[in-house]
Amino acid sequence: MADQSVQRVHKYSENGITTLTLNQPERRNSLSMAMLEALSSELEAIATDSETRVVVLAAHGSVFCAGHDLREIREQLDSHEFQLALFNQCSKVMQQIVNLPRPVIARVAGVATAAGCQLVASCDLAIAAESARFATPGVNIGLFCSTPMVALSRNVSRKHAMEMLLTGEMISAPQAERMGLVNRAVEEQVLDETVYALARTIAGKSGHTLKIGKEAFYRQLEMPLAEAYDYTSRVMADNLMADDAHEGICAFLDKREPEWNDR
Structure with a gap:
């Protein structure tokens, strides 16, 4: 306790x-x-x-x-x-x-x-x-x-x-x-x-997305510029495979509020 x-x-x-x-x-x-x-x-x-x-x-x-x-x-x-x-x-x-x-x-x-x-x-x-x-x-x-x-x-x-x-x-x-x-x-x-x-x-944002973003923010800070861009490019590509990224993009294009699943 x-x-x-x-x-x-x-x-x-x-x-x-x-x-x-x-x-x-x-x-x-x-x-x-x-x-x-x-x-x-x-x-x-x-x-x-x-x-x-x-x-x-x-x-x-x-x-x-x-x-x-x-x-x-x-x-x-x-x-x-x-x-x-x-x-x-x-x-x-x-x-x-x-x-x-x-x-x-x-x-x-x-x-x-x-x-x-x-x-x-x-x-x-x-x-x-x-x-x-x-x-x-x-x-x-x-x-x-x-x-x-x-x-x-x-x-x-x-x-x-x-x-x-x-x-x-x-x-x-x-x-x-x-x-x-x-x-x-x-x-x-x-x-x-x-x-x-x-x-x-x-x-109100996707918890999964916040987790990805916070980790990437602190990791890239300590990297040289080229390495940081290489790392964050992979992070974004991986992020796009997540359910919440699919939901968020569709919600934006359909002009509706997203329903996050946090995954």
Whole structure:
């Protein structure tokens, strides 16, 4: 059974949207080992849940996620084995999000720092309240945000990533939007409306097609140009053999709504 530091909530279940809510506001939703294991367990379950089409990652409280639990780290400061296990577990969770065959949308209200910023950057999409703030402040305490750097540098330009990493300073949600760290910064009162409207739009697509597309997106990013085109050409040719591609093309030409079979 997953640790209750992550609450799995089914909302708009008729549309296949699952919300995962970080639920330790008293600890600033920090990514302790227990929190990471709980989140990993929930993501593992969702990966094989055919009813889930889109995941929303949210948090209770005024802080989205403050990164790793520094109290826990201090208690284990002399244990290199624990520290390595902690960062490996965190890296596993971030990769689970990227590899999840469902799109993941971060709903960010409050502060997202260090590994919390990494969590936002690892999601496929992110919507933030205008009051939200982001930082990779490890440099301020002598611990460079090396693992957050992986997700951050794959989502924003090198210059922007380096400025965040080298200064440790907070940036606003509108700044994060301009940098590409989040898709949109919206007024807090319309945050849920915006997040779930986006989730419903995506959930209305073929789940099979979304799975194919998300996997191909991340794989081609790491390829040279010619290799990426060769790979995605094969992906599209294979995609056209799927039932949903046949249905979608026929529905478009017949001017009707498609009926997805997710295969």
